[in-house]
Amino acid sequence: MDPLTVLLVVALSALSTILYIFIGILPGTDETATMAPVALTLLLAGVDPLLVLVWFTASIAAFKMADSIPVALAGIPGGVMAVPQVPDALTAKEHGLADTILRKGIASSVVGQFVALAVCLSLSYYLMPAGEWLRTADEVLGVKVARWFWLILAGLLVLALMSRSRVAALATIPSFALLVQGLRGVYGRPVFISLFLGITIGPMLFELLSMLHRDLRQAYARRGAKEVRLLRVGRISLNPLRILDREELAHSALWSAATSVLAAVMSPVGLTILIGDLIRGSVRDRVRGAVLAYTVRDAIKNATYIGGILIPLLVIGVPTGPMAAGPAAPFFHKLESLGATPRDYIVSRYDYPTIAVALLAATAIAFLVAYPILVRYSRRLTVAVFRRVPAEALYGLFIAIVIMLSYYDAKVAGIFGTLVVSLVSGALWRLGVSLGVLFMALVAAPTLVALLTALPL
């Protein structure tokens, strides 16, 4: 790595960390909606994909550390991944342990991300030769099908079965694939960005359009301002080793290692709920169980995001899980300016040690910046963000970026295509279909539709 690249790694990691601390604290900031468009914009702007990956890794560290802060202080999740921590936080807060879970969450995030990086980088190094085998195509019903497709299909089925509405989720897979391929046929080229962004903003746009309907609007109506009750916290030590006890450290490290690998094909939210609930249920003391579950869930959030991108990126080469097909999707789709996918560019242009060092450096810088800020100023930051950033301005920004990128993808038709996809996605999400199913169906769509139309039925 030349000195300029080193400087850029440091600068981008620090910048990404500061930006995502604020985004993480803000309520209602969905990970895919906030991480993917920024990464995509940087890639399209011509930033080296490895540097964008560095940015992305630092953003995971900061976002997943910061999104549980409003949970601990106010019971409000800063992002989708922090939602499973709300019941633990409420139990802990009832017993005056808000500052305890706040500091334990921050410390276990550090543990989760470093353990996941160590496990995934080591495992990927040994599994890399399997990537070639997975990318080999076999002929099925006269259609060339890459072997990784079966991995995606298996992940899709698991995710659909884990959705709140299993039947709807299973029925959605071929239907949504047909919608996507139909739009691509109309556009005349295999667009990805506008379709992906359509899914991303689907829930928000569906709710928003529901509010424009006179009869439905009343269900969303609220009078006055939203009251946010913030608890006071005591002074917290800067030494993370004094924050976690042995049991918390062991659970955080063990489950981070296991879930980082599972996230290559499984849902990070699903794993955070599953493991956290198992731990909470296994401890007899209700308060102790809540604190332990909250702490481990924070580690799992970072670990699943790291594993969810690294294993598909370094080994498989295609987005096989909801994390890779969602927030990390921009790395897996061909960019005209590069003539390849950012993923292929990274693994062909940089050797393994360079990638590993860059990602470890991004994580170390992110935590060096975020940890002291969050430990010392988390409450003041939360108050400032809650008091000064209007939700309307933030949502307006997201919508504007989606409109611009949809136009970039397929001109005016792209904007309306995004609208169709987002309305369908939002409606399906309301019916209990996980957005991960839609993201993965988008990736699997070309092969899935080719196989559907080739069926001798």
Next chain:
Amino acid sequence: MDEDVHYELYGEYVSLRELGVSTLICTAFAMLFYFAAPAVAEALDLQVTGISITLGAAGAALGFAVSMLVTKVKRVVVEV
């Protein structure tokens, strides 16, 4: 429309009028900067694709800053 009535979106209370204004401002700035990119790229001798997205994102960010001035926060923080 009753000024005191807001709508809950993603756990936040929003004014539909302010959300519309903010979206309009951010989109207008983003697209204005996006379409200005070819002229900027020619002046700076850069690739249009990259700079159009960068400028568009910068425009959206500028729109966000302007929107913060014309929209109001609808949260009341109570420190307990």
